[in-house]
Amino acid sequence: MSSEPKAVVEVTAKDLQGEGVVFCPNPKMTLWSGHPRVFIDVATTGEGRCPYCGTAYRLKAGEQVPSH
Numbered sequence: 760m761s762s763e764p765k766a767v768v769e770v771t772a773k774d775l776q777g778e779g780v781v782f783c784p785n786p787k788m789t790l791w792s793g794h795p796r797v798f799i800d801v802a803t804t805g806e807g808r809c810p811y812c813g814t815a816y817r818l819k820a821g822e823q824v825p826s827h
Contacts, residue, residue, distance in 0.1 A: 797809060
């Protein structure tokens with residue numbers, strides 16, 4: 760299995776849901792390629808990867824995640 764992600768999605772702080780997470784599949788993905796919705800923490804390390812499809816989500820350089 761390759762360590763390279765299938766796709767890389769760059770996200771901004773405005774794209775984050777709740778406590779600094781994004782969900783996959785994201786709204787731009789086609790319906791036929793769907794899998795169960797998973798929430799991926801990108802606030803902690805600046806990136807995360809979907810365990811189902813391998814898509815990597817990365818916080819855009821310079822973006823600041825608001826702390827609560």
